[in-house]
Every structure is written in structure tokens, then in C-alpha cells.
Amino acid sequence: MNKFWNFVKNEEGKRQLFFSGVIAEESWYDDDITPNIFKEELFSDTGDIEIWLNSPGGDCIAASRIYAMLMDYKGDITIKIDGIAASAASVIAMAGTSVQMAPTALMMIHNPFTVAIGDSEEMKKTIDMLSEVKESIINAYEIKTGLNRNDISRLMDAETWMNSNKAIEMGFADLVMEDGKRKNIASNFVFSRRGVSNSLLQKMKVRNADRTNIETLKKRLNLLRR
Template identity: 30%
Template sequence: MTIPKLLQLAKNNAGKSKPVRAESDGKEATIYLHGVIGGWWGDIDETMFAQALAGIDADVIHLRIDSPGGDVFAARSMMTAISQHRATVIAHVDGLAASAATGICMACDEVEITQGAGFMIHNAWTIAIGNKADITKTADLLGKIDTGLAGDYTRRTGKDETQIVQWMDEETWFTADEAKEHGFADRVVEVVNKKKAGNQWDLSAYSNTPAALLQPKNTADDGEAIIAHQSALSRRLALLERAPA
């Protein structure tokens, strides 16, 4: 059995980020979403995010995003929390918004992307076990998820849904300028006199990752955290491998 792409994505990026962190300064607040989305197997727990967001009494909330994606339902929960908050919520794509992370951007009032950052949309993935009827139901569910995501992108960008679906089918990666051109972002921010932006995520689970993003930049590792996270993911994978076909 090959490692499902979802678990591969999570396992390869385990322990590279910190849990949800929020900072507040008067009328503005910042939440850092740097990690894999989804509390069951990622770094960003949707419940912790919703609680942190609900506890903020500010006029403007900045979401600093650098994420290779994650659980689409966890992202949907976060999107709901964002849309129901009274504050103006601004997404800042600091490095990467891929997969489920792009949905979070769509729920924000404004989206700002750093020059050199990336933005990727594709069709939903899942892990399925069962007979042919179970697999068929799972495929139907994935189709509904894709339709919902396509609707989010269409409403935000104003693009024809056929074009959005094609981009999702092809796993399309956009540069910052392309994300703005096609309506996924409102503006591109130049970073002047700063270190060159680099990708910290292992994106080998995806099919069309640009070559420049396939070599993650070196980051300081918290060895114990990485080992613990990878061990937990390995146990979950082992359960799937032992499940009857």
C-alpha cells in the first residue's frame, strides 16, 4: 500500500510550525497560521483557531498564512468563524497558501500576497477504505466538496466556473502576480531589503509543484516535536494498512 497523499503531506511537514498563536495591539490583532491545517493530523487546530478568533475584540484582524494545505473540513470550519466575526479580516499570504489554505483566504475581507509567495488550488483528496459502494460514495462526496470549493473561488474572483474547475483539475500554481491578476488576491506586497522568501514545506505530495518549491529551505528543527508528530502519523497509517481491503 502506498502512503496516501494526505498522510504524506502531513508526515513530511510534521513539527515544522507552532500551534495557533494570536497577538493583539489595541484595535488590531494578528493570528499566525503557519502549518498544516487540521487538528487531527496537522499543526493548526480548527477549534483552537475559532476560540482564539472569538476572543479577539478588534476592528481589524490580520491572518498571517504560510501553509501547504490540510483538512478541507477543518478549513471550512475556520472559514465560518472568519465570516461571522465582526472585524475586517485580512489574509496575508507570507509564503504559501496551497490547497485548503486558499479556502481560508476566500473567507477573508481582503487578501494580500507577498511578491515571491505561492497560491495553489486543486481538487480535494481523501483516504477511503471499503467496498465498491463505499468508494463510490466517497467519490461522490469529493465531487460535492470540489463543487463547493469551485463556488468559493468563482464568487471571489468573478471568473467563469468552467475556468476555475479546469484550474482545479490541473492542480494550478499561481505566482503572486497571477493570483492578483485572476482575482484570488487583492494586492501584491513587495518585500524590500529583506531576506529572500523561501519555501519551508515538503510539497512532493503534489503533482505539479514548481521546481523552485521542491527544495524546502533549511529551518531550525525541534527534533523531539518532529519525532513525536511523525510517530503519531505513522501509527495512524499503520491502522489504515491493517484495515481489510
Template identity: 35%
Template sequence: AIHNMIKEFKGNVTTVCDSFACSIASVIFMAGKERVMHKGSLLMIHHAWTWASGNAKELRKQADDLDKITEPSIVIYEKNSNLSRDEIVELMDNETWITAEEALEMGFATSIKEDDDAQQSINEMYLNHQVMLNKDLEKELNEVKEALKLEKAKNEEPLTGWNAFFNTKK
């Protein structure tokens, strides 16, 4: 759902892997039009897995379900890399850890960010790493702030009569 929400966003989205994007986080990372990995970061891809119990019939169903659950990830990796389906499946079979350089070579990443340009503050780093930062969201945030100010002002009417005596609002 997160991957699809990011993909459907109308703006240009840059996803950033600044540490590890493992398992489903690697699928979410694929949602960015630009996919930036820090030099020391890693992706890890694998097939869906679960714990199972039951009889042979139930276990066969569980295996079939896992194949079906894995399929969307394969499709997403295939669309966002220069690898064949067979190459992706082999990487997933091996629960592969992928360096930033390998990710760039395979097409999972679109660029590598050198980590020597340190951030000045955690706040600045947070802002720079937002997945969907754009002007439309800023405008929407300002509208929400204005609505909250109006609501607060409306709720700050002075107390009168018995309401003032009991310190409650109308």
C-alpha cells in the same frame, strides 16, 4: 470552519499569504476582505482527495462524497475571483500553482506586497500579519488581563494557621 469564522467577523479582515497557501489554506486565504500576497508567494488549488478502498459500490460513494466535499471550495473561489466556475474547476483539475501576479489577475488576491520592505523583528512581523487585529480584540484582551490580575490577587491571600504550617491554601 476557519474560513467561515473569519468571514463572520464584524471587522475588516486582511489575509496575507507570505509563502504558500496550498489546498485548504487557499480557501482560508479567500476569507479576507483584502487578500495580500507577497511577491514570491504561491496559492495552490485542487479538488478534495482521499485514499480509498473497498468494493465498486463503496468507491462510487467515495467519489460522490469527494465531489460534494469539493463544492464549497469551488463556490468560495468563484465568489472571490473573476473566474467562471468552469475555469476554476479546470484549475482545480490540474492542481494549479498560482503566482501572486496570476492571483491578482484572477481576483484571488486584492494586492501584492513587495518583499523589499524587510521587517525589523519577528515580533513586529507577527503583529503585522495578524488576520483579525482590531480595536475590539485589543479591548477584549485588556479585559481578560484585568480579570486574570484580579484572580491572581485573590489567590495570593496570606497563609495562616495550619495552612501556613503545611504550606497549603484554604
């Protein structure tokens, strides 16, 4: 089975979960294959989990079950969106204790869709079904963002794309992922500036001290002349 997730442990022994690609490329409806295996792997260990998420979306039922399992997990869950969390993947992101996005990452929410065939009655049933699916998705967004349901519905109608700043502003994310390298460079730069300033001050003190010594020598020479 080709899984769209992968559990690993980093050098510090911290659990990491990587979601990459379309959600439920294999069937998520067969409980003996996809959902149960994911659940077993998720609950096979304890402790906080760091989830790296990069997915264009996929099956909304699969996303719903993953969301529910993550919400039921006892440890803290940090979601890190390094590429895109679109459609069903954005629902998974809502399960994070903390949702972080790379400065270049994107999140997209929209209405659920499906393919239907049949007469007008079947079409009406499909419309009703999609309306209920939409309401279930809004539940997850509402819990995370605190936004009004009507506002969330309009955002979904419009197929809303959000960069990291917009997602944070609207409550879909919490933080922009820190750039450790840039932070270190900035710290070194501040340290260097302080070092230069201290060096200049020290030189000025030495020069002032030299001037004081010269004045003292002049006074002594004048005394000798007398």
C-alpha cells in the same frame, strides 16, 4: 494541544493571527478541542485582524470551519500570504477582505482527495462525496474571484500554481505586499535627485550673476578710460 494558529497583538495594538504549518494537525472533528478554542480566541476581541498565512494545506473540513468563522467576523480581515497558501489553506485565504501576497509567495488550488477502501459501491460513494466537497470549495473561490464555476473546476483539475501576479490577475488575490524599505529608498533617491538638480541650478544662477558683474565692471572701466 499543538495549535497551528496563534493570536498576538503588535506594538500598535492591532490583532494579528498567524497560521503556520498543516491545518488541523490535531483533530478538528472534536468540537471540544480545536474548533471551539479557535472560535473563542477569534471572538474574544474586536477590531480588524491581520492574518499571516503560510500553510501547505490540510483538512478541508477544518479549512471550511475557519473560513466560515472568519467570514462571520465583524471586522475587516487582511490576509497576508508570506510563503504558501496551498490546497485547504487557499480556502482560508478567500475569507480575506483584502488578500495580499509577497512577491515570492505562492498559491495552489487542486481537487480534494481522500483514501478509501471497500467494494465498487463504496468507491462510487467516495467519488460522489469528493464531487460534493469540490463543489463546496468552488463556492468559496467563486465568491472571491467571480470566475465561472467551470473555469475554476478546470483550474482545480490541473492543480494550478499561482505566483502573486497570476493570483491577482485571476482574482484570487488583490495586492502584492509593499516593500517598505524599497519604497523608502526610492523616495530618498527621488529626493536626492531633486536636491542635486536644485544645487546645480543654484550654482548656475550664481555663475550667471558673476558674469553679469564682470560685464558691468568692464563697462565702468571703459568709461574711466574715456
